[in-house]
Amino acid sequence: MSISINDVARVAGVSKSTVSRVLGGGPVSEEVRGRVEVAIRQTGYRPNLQARRLRSRHTGIIGLIVADIRNPFFTALIRAVEEVAYREGLRVTLCNTDEDPEREALYLQLMHEERISGLIFAPTRTTVGRLERLTLDFPTVLVDRAAASGSIDSVVLDNPAAMGALVEHLVERGYRRIGGLFGSTSTTAAERPDALVTSNSLLLMGALKAARSAGLAIPGELALAGFDNERWTELVEPGITVVEQPVEDMGRAAMSLLLERLRMPELPVRRLVMTGRCVVRGSTAGR
């Protein structure tokens, strides 16, 4: 059916061990190497990765589990991770949990069944509190969401600092009742705030839309601020004040931590904390 290493061996007149060696860059005489390479081209041989992974006992697959693929933050993260993996000759298998802990649990199972070499993991909000109780069967780097006292490598934004800066800015501009929108756990429902802070750009957009249809003047009746400097935040009127996260850096850093961990399993646990950048726009100009 499919062309195997045996076919190449036969055509080249060598053993399959030798073919395997030229494929893997082992010690082979120039003359033999040439013959094998010709045979590979002639036969159109492509290695079967399943077989290679089974035998060599490492898959070179990086698992990437994100909590919401519609969130541009995660899209950018995926892109950065994929970029690095591509350069390193690693494959990445992507899973989107959509904030569903059950799907997440299933995907973690699957990652084990795939025998992935390592995992980059943005857990659901539910899971982030019970990370310590999780048994991960492979080197893992948490990203974006990670409890403070962790035993797992992580790269996160200094969220308290960023939130603090945002709130401080709002107070300075005269806002006093500041509400928060953080996914499922919003703290603001009945509180009639005069300023709203959201934890991602999807919520920010939702808040803007709601404020508009409620006929609230921004920033006069309601200030708006949030996370992620998406391009639309500067195209709407007024522009929205946001914290910009170095997402791509975070993705690359996560891959670096993971690759180091793979090479040196005994490394101490590392936690990379990045800082956001406040971009002040009209949406928080004052009452």
Place this chain on the structure above:
Amino acid sequence: MSISINDVARVAGVSKSTVSRVLGGGPVSEEVRGRVEVAIRQTGYRPNLQARRLRSRHTGIIGLIVADIRNPFFTALIRAVEEVAYREGLRVTLCNTDEDPEREALYLQLMHEERISGLIFAPTRTTVGRLERLTLDFPTVLVDRAAASGSIDSVVLDNPAAMGALVEHLVERGYRRIGGLFGSTSTTAAERPDALVTSNSLLLMGALKAARSAGLAIPGELALAGFDNERWTELVEPGITVVEQPVEDMGRAAMSLLLERLRMPELPVRRLVMTGRCVVRGSTAGR
């Protein structure tokens, strides 16, 4: 090292063939099935997918190659494909070519090395013209981009119709010099158009930004219209006229075509053409 089917067999006091049968839902007596299931739980056994795939000669992996992961259209597509795959017990391996034909070629190679069961493929602009010359070693469904006279299953939007509707609408509103922005091949550079149509939401956003910094009044001096009803298009001032594509439907349809093809390889080539919906907003209100 890792727990294998042999360990389970030993604990349950049966052969590994029998363990394999309970795993695969083969004919096994209730009593034996029970013993094996207990053994699986005791040992914490998880099958090794690489081995299973190698032996069974089908991987159950769906390749998904997209041209630009930053484009929300593709994000939505990924999400829909992943959703269906998840339900069907299939894995999806995602590749982002970033419109680079070289990366694309490499990824197609890799897909073959992975021995994927099928591919959902949104080719780069460069490749879309030479699709016929490509040798795909697996059932493939083209999506979003596909030449008209294809020998490969595809699901596309009726682009000519959508573009036509957009242009007709613009003409009706009094615009006469209509330019197009279609990725690398824009046709409008030196033409000083009074209306601009773009082929995706990323270009649309770029055009809006450029128009603003050039100080052009929309829709008075320049009309703007494009593809994909992203939420920001109704939040900017004026709202942007767009064609809404049924992206998620397209993703699900692509998976359906692929699954059918896997089950019935001899099916004739099918081409699914979807229609867009024009959403008229202020950006094309007239001169």
Place this chain on the structure above:
DNA sequence: CTGAAAGCGCTTACAG
């Protein structure tokens, strides 16, 4: 219904 044997396509010691 159950087990022993063969084999998927590779890599990796082990000899020479």
Place this chain on the structure above:
DNA sequence: CTGAAAGCGCTTACAG
């Protein structure tokens, strides 16, 4: 530098 042998963890005919 090269080859023969063993084996990664499974599934799948083949007997019984």
